[in-house]
Amino acid sequence: MRGDQHVSLSLATAGLLIAPWAPVLDPTLIAVLLFGTFVGSLAPDADAVDAAIFNGRIGGAKGKRGQVLNGLAVVLPVFGYTIRYLIYYPLSLIFSLLLRKSYRHRHRGLLHSFAGVGLTSLILSGYLALILTWLEWPLSLLPAFGCAFFAGCVLHLVEDTCTPAGIAWLYPFSRRRMAGRVRTQGDFEVRPTAFTIVLAAAAGGMLIAPFVIATTPGELGRLALIGTPLLWLLFMLVCRVRRERNR
Structure with a gap:
C-alpha cells in the first residue's frame, strides 16, 4: 500500500x-x-530506497490531514x-x-516478516535506550x-497482506505468502479509504459512548479489543486474502 494508506489505517x-x-x-x-x-506503520519499507520513511514526506496525503502527517514525517528519515x-x-x-x-x-x-519486525522493534528500542541514557533522559515511556x-509494523504487514504482492509472514524460514486483491495505485480502489473511515468512526463512537450510556473504560476497552481484530x-x-503457492 501507499505510505499515506499505511499511516491512516494504522493510526485509525x-x-x-x-x-x-x-x-x-x-x-x-x-x-x-x-x-x-x-513510525512503525512505515518502518518495514526501509528495505526500499524510495520509501516514504526516507523522504520526510507522506506521499498521497492531502489537505489538513496531509499537512499534519507531513509535519510529523520530518523525523522519519532518522x-x-x-x-x-x-x-x-x-x-x-x-x-x-x-x-x-x-x-x-x-x-x-x-523486514516484511514477523521475525524481521519483531527483531527490528527490539533492536531499535535498544538503540533508543542507549541514546536516552546518554542524554540522561527518563526511559519510562520507551516500552510504550x-x-x-511493533504494533505499527505488524499493521503494515497486515495491510500489505491485502495487496496482490502479499507478505511471507515466516520469511526467511518460509516463502509461502498471503495475498489479497487491493490494488492501491488505481483511482477506483476505495477499500482502504472506506475501512479507514469505519475504524475512525468506531473510535469516535468509543470516545462519545461514556457520555451516552453508563459504561466504564474497561468495558469499552474489552469491546475494542474484540471488535478491532474482527473488523x-x-x-x-x-x-479476498488467501494463501499463495510457493514462488
Missing part, C-alpha cells in the same frame, strides 16, 4: 484501541503510543536510515550465515513506544 486502528482509555490515560502517553504507531543500515543489513547478514543461504536484499523480504512501534478480519475477507 490505534485510535480505536486507545479511545476507550483516553479519559484515564496521560496525554503524553497517548501521544507516544500514536507516534510509535506512526528512523529509516537507522533501520536500514544499523538493523536490516546486519540482520540480513546474520540470517544468511545461520541459514547458510545467500541473501539478496529485496523489498517485502526480511517500543510496543506501539480487520472482515476487511481481509473483503480484500
